[in-house]
Amino acid sequence: MTSDSTELQSTRAFWNANPCGVHAAFALQKSQRYAMEPWLPEQLLRIAKLHTSILEVGCGQGVDSIVLCSNMKSGSRYFGIDYSEQSVEVAKANAKSQSSSMNVTPMYATGNAESLDFGDASFQAVYSMGVLHHTARPPVAVSEVLRVLEVGGKAYVVLYRRPSLKVGVAKLLRCFQGALDYIFRTDRCIYHVLRSKSSHSKYFGTMFLECFGVPYMEWYSRDEVSRLFSGFSKVELKTYGPNLGRLNPFGKSETKCGYFWWVEATK
Numbered sequence: 283m284t285s286d287s288t289e290l291q292s293t294r295a296f297w298n299a300n301p302c303g304v305h306a307a308f309a310l311q312k313s314q315r316y317a318m319e320p321w322l323p324e325q326l327l328r329i330a331k332l333h334t335s336i337l338e339v340g341c342g343q344g345v346d347s348i349v350l351c352s353n354m355k356s357g358s359r360y361f362g363i364d365y366s367e368q369s370v371e372v373a374k375a376n377a378k379s380q381s382s383s384m385n386v387t388p389m390y391a392t393g394n395a396e397s398l399d400f401g402d403a404s405f406q407a408v409y410s411m412g413v414l415h416h417t418a419r420p421p422v423a424v425s426e427v428l429r430v431l432e433v434g435g436k437a438y439v440v441l442y443r444r445p446s447l448k449v450g451v452a453k454l455l456r457c458f459q460g461a462l463d464y465i466f467r468t469d470r471c472i473y474h475v476l477r478s479k480s481s482h483s484k485y486f487g488t489m490f491l492e493c494f495g496v497p498y499m500e501w502y503s504r505d506e507v508s509r510l511f512s513g514f515s516k517v518e519l520k521t522y523g524p525n526l527g528r529l530n531p532f533g534k535s536e537t538k539c540g541y542f543w544w545v546e547a548t549k
């Protein structure tokens with residue numbers, strides 16, 4: 283077995299066991315998601331109106347895909363890929379349940395961000411929310427995004443920001459677990475012990491999962507984002523979060539202390 287397939291297997295196993303978002307009917311998934319990320323629907327509407335072919339890298343359970351497909355012009359094309367086949371199955375079921383509200387029928391497939399199964403220049407836009415910092419080789423994934431975009435096409439990518447409080451705490455806790463793993467020759471020991479105490483992931487919030495469970499988690503300074511997207515002709519950055527739901531004092535707007543970069547990069 284190559285090291286590549288080991289990396290991908292741990293990624294798939296983790297996200298199959300812990301799909302992003304709640305296990306619930308679509309309406310509840312959607313309301314919880316946008317209560318946590320109130321800035322996101324506005325961006326999705328803008329992307330949907332601007333483009334007639336969109337690839338989503340890491341579509342998860344497909345909530346954003348349904349918002350995009352409900353607002354794209356009919357005759358447009360949307361494709362969502364994710365490395366977790368369970369997430370792809372939920373995305374397909376969600377899309378089926380919402381088919382009457384969509385202008386565009388979404389297509390989904392299992393796929394790897396680091397090796398996109400699409401030809402060069404095949405999309406006007408690529409959207410990816412909270413995914414590329416979880417791949418084993420983010421620079422390879424970004425080069426794939428660039429490859430599949432048309433000249434003048436746009437990438438909309440959400441990445442973890444450095445410095446930021448939430449990700450900083452998560453990184454610290456991951457270091458602590460890494461030290462325990464080193465001493466006891468284990469693999470993500472805190473995650474596995476706590477995970478074995480419950481058979482259902484609803485008891486495990488994103489923070490816990492990302493602290494201890496997710497195989498890869500990167501964060502980026504402004505300069506690092508610029509280097510990562512250096513193959514693009516233009517890169518614009520905004521900051522969103524913090525993730526406080528209704529308590530967010532910044533409401534829907536951009537903030538200076540969020541833990542997400544919103545990267546808009548033009549090929």
Ligand SMILES: C[S@@+](CC[C@H](N)C(=O)[O-])C[C@H]1O[C@@H](n2cnc3c(N)ncnc32)[C@H](O)[C@@H]1O
Nearest residue numbers: 297302340341342364365366394395411412413
């Ligand atoms: C934090 S979730 C975000 C999902 C979705 N974009 C959302 O915002 O709900 C990260 C997603 O990235 C997917 N993922 C991780 N590594 C991947 C890879 N190499 N290729 C494709 N998808 C990947 C996971 O399966 C998971 O669904």
